[in-house]
Amino acid sequence: MSASRLSIPQYAMALAHVASLRSEDPYRKVGAAALDFDNRVIGTAYNGLAPGYNPPPGFWDDRDKRQKFMLHAEVNLCSLFRRGEAKIVATTTMPCTACMQTLCAYGIKEIYYREIYHVSDAPEIAALYQVKLEQVSEFPIC
Template sequence: MDKQPTTSAERISIPQYAMALAHIASLRSEDPFRKVGAAALDFDNRVVGTAYNGLAPGFDAPVGFWDNRDDRQKFMLHAEVNLCSLFKRGEVKLIASTTMPCTACMQTLCAYGIQEIYYGEVYHESAAPEIAETYGIKFEQITDYPLG
């Protein structure tokens, strides 16, 4: 049976596509309390990379490490930081993150010249909306995407 071609009306948007990729990346997080994923797309909307929050590569957490969220939080690398390790400044147009970037991650994204940021969950302790407005970065919550 031949499948009918997808029409542009049925095609998901680039932000939805990026958010779905970020969601899939979040499933790799080892953090039992908060799983965050992120995806980066270049100026042709090609995927540059995906990342998730977790520990530094090669670090094996000792027994009991995950038991106390406050104690282990300082060792966690945020998804956005892990993502920025995959590209150089000016190579990426947009990122999508399953959670709004924290203030420090938003500052990092600004330093990398990101022009558009899409996020799923709101993070109330972040100055990201104000930073985005100041620097003229498109900043938008996306909750309607595949897997979301």
């Protein structure tokens, strides 16, 4: 294997990072990518509003008010495949508790993330379901 070749977790994280650039959220841009059992890309997704929804003026001004309407990148990603089709998910931020539960329900075996999300129970959930949860902070983004 070439020393310059990306590892699969780095590859998935780079895809998740690129997906995050599509987020319309001015405060937190989160991206996610899913790979199948042959490490082929199933899809990418990002956090944002439901497709086709155009928010009224001022919607983005109050982060706390609009937060409950945001669809997380992991939820958007899971809408692209069926349970058991994806092995790996990479997210730019550690999944929140609800997203970690969703990823486990979809049978994801490995989850990689860049930034730690301290209010998440993801590590405990991953341990219970024997899901690999690992931080990947070094990957090319250029």
